[in-house]
Amino acid sequence: MATPDNPIQHNAHWQAQRPELINAYGELTALIEANASSQDLLDAYLRMKRLSASVFQSLLLASIPDHGAAWVAVRQSVEQRMQEKYAGLLPEWALKVPYGSAVHKQLFCILIDRQGAPVPGDYLRIVTADAVHAERRVRELRELGLDVIAAKASGNDTYSLDSARVNLAVVPTIVVNTVRANKKITEEERKRLQAIAEEGR
The missing domain is CATH 1.10.287 (Helix Hairpins)
Structure with missing residues (x-):
């Protein structure tokens, strides 16, 4: 493989x-x-x-062209903002940057290589061999703070990315979602950590 x-x-x-x-x-x-x-x-x-x-x-x-450096920069910018806002306030597991799979990177590389141009959803699905919901992975790039624009062209779904700039205002939401998803902590602890994360909004 x-x-x-x-x-x-x-x-x-x-x-x-x-x-x-x-x-x-x-x-x-x-x-x-x-x-x-x-x-x-x-x-x-x-x-x-x-x-x-x-x-x-x-x-x-x-x-797929290698835009690995740009992908690393995106994730590092999110991680840095997390540390700036929450270091010492939240546990390290709550400050992990999500959506770091090979599929996320590959989709990012396609979108940034075709910067500003709409990419058909069917084309993106080739990346996952139709085995994984590629559009969901693209939406997760948006949740990471990337300006992924979804649109319709001739009745088909398309996605475009204007730049690798990250909207760091999404960082509190990322952290809140990470806290909510942790099933290993008590409900009381979840609410406490979530309240801290939401204060950063």
Whole structure:
């Protein structure tokens, strides 16, 4: 399996799987032309769909420009503001910056590379091979303070990002949500910590 930030491995996977993908499309086409049974058609379609999702994911990941430094800067700016506002007032676990997965970074890199231009939701779903809700991950980038603009174009969902600037006013909300999500603390402790976090709003 290619690692999230290894375009060479992703490209190698794309190249290696192309013949199998061609065969899968050919098999499905042949079955359609032969007026095969519904079950045979559906089985071939699902195989082709799963393979396509994986192979085209590799093709896209191999082509995503590396904006890792900008992504690190985004997260560091949020972390710094958290520390400025809450260090010594809240436990460290409450001051962890969320949404740091490889998928979040990959989506950020696509959006910042196409800065200011709408990116179709269908395109972003290729990143996750349709296995994870890509639009939800994009909305989480907005929750992180990035100005992700959702819009419609020809009836389809699109997302655009004008810059890597972060709206740090969202930091208290991030911290409140982190506190609320912790199921290991008592309700009394949750309310106490939440009250402290909300004071920063």
